[in-house]
Amino acid sequence: MNKKLLGLAAAVLTTGLLLAGCAGGPGTPGTSNSAASLRVVGQPFTTEPYGVGLPLDSPYCAQVTQAIKDMISDGTWKAKLDAELQGVSFTPNPSKNPPSDFTPCAAAGNAALVTPGKLTIGIKFDQPHLGYKDGDTYTGFDVDVATYIAGKLGFSPDQIVWKEAVSSQRETLLQNHQVDMILATYSITADRQKKVAFAGPYFVAGQDLLVRSNETAITGPNSLDGKKLCSVSGSTSAQYIQKNYASQVQLVQVQTYSECVTSLLAGRVDAVTTDDIILAGLAAAAAGNS
DSSP states (O other), rough: OOOHHHHHHHHHHHHHHOOSOOOOOOOOSSOOOOTTOOEEEEOSSEEEEEEEOOOTTTOOOOHHHHHHHHHHHHHHHHHHHHHHTTTTOOOOOOTTOOOOOOOOOOOOOOOSSSSTTEEEEEEEEEEEETTTTTTEEESHHHHHHHHHHHTTOOGGGEEHHHHHHOGGHHHHHHHTOOSSEEESOOOOOHHHHHTTTTEEEEEEEEEEEEEETTOOOOOHHHHHHHTTEEEEOOOOHHHHHHHTTTTTTEEEESHHHHHHHHHHHHHHHHHEEHHHOOOOOOOHHHHHTT
């Protein structure tokens, strides 16, 4: 875990912020005192299997799935996840993790690498503990898994090209062969499987809500009618809540989750929704920015 993320985790502990369903410490939205001002509601209401996205004609699907199995069996999966979540009060669903039910792969295709001799991998650049870019350094669990997979495919770390893959662009990047694979908190869904292939999953998350610590009215997705809910373009999480829990929720969509957090801290939206592990990292980052 890099020094910046360790600092974020330390800020969580010293300011009294507790994630995954516990009340946070004091904080005033919309002011510079953002420490301990966010909390995860702590009632996940979906299952989100994170897969490795691949072009439909990728030759690597079966090999990637086997690499994930190897990572789990040799203990690297747990060691990397524990390191990334050190100091953060969040426990992944133990009944789902590590994954044991893997998506079948179609026959291997013949797609060429984006860059000969290199493996181009799409990740998020703004998700602490998952996919995070700090200068020329890339950290997070998605990066750890991607690096392990690349090694199993015969690519050293200096043969990896990291490319940003925001949610709304993931299918396009794969379909246009701008990346060889994507590890970017990319949930496996039936609709997406019509456009891209998936190996894995390598982690199973659950959708949840991030709110200000002094928020008492929002207790779950069915309490969001009339509230402003932020998510990113290309994600299905906000629409899922509107369809299944709160038809009168007001959806706000932006390009990155960091924009959602900024709006939440400023009081422009009432909640942010995505997967619980993403929200845990965002809350830790917000606490560290005080």
